[in-house]
Amino acid sequence: MSDFVGQHLTPDETEQWAQGLLPAARELHLAQCGDCRAVADRERKLFRELAQLPRFAPEFGFAERVMAKVKIPTPSGSHLGPDADT
Numbered sequence: 001m002s003d004f005v006g007q008h009l010t011p012d013e014t015e016q017w018a019q020g021l022l023p024a025a026r027e028l029h030l031a032q033c034g035d036c037r038a039v040a041d042r043e044r045k046l047f048r049e050l051a052q053l054p055r056f057a058p059e060f061g062f063a064e065r066v067m068a069k070v071k072i073p074t075p076s077g078s079h080l081g082p083d084a085d086t
Contacts, residue, residue, distance in 0.1 A: 008029070009026060009033075009040065013026055014039055017030060018044040
């Protein structure tokens with residue numbers, strides 16, 4: 001058994017497994033490690049729950065209405081200091 005098989009899954013590998021993309025060599029560790037399996041199962045559950053959420057789509061003109069309320073301060077003088085012309 002190689003050392004790689006004995007190493008716990010990285011967060012990236014856990015995400016790959018949740019998406020069905022984990023390489024077979026790492027599946028062996030997952031099958032033997034209860035800790036990694038628990039983390040992976042939680043990750044897969046999260047993906048399923050996120051997929052069931054309604055899609056958010058703001059109303060037409062939302063960004064324009066927000067930006068119309070943004071106040072950008074104007075400079076009150078030279079930001080370079082009193083000796084900027086020298």
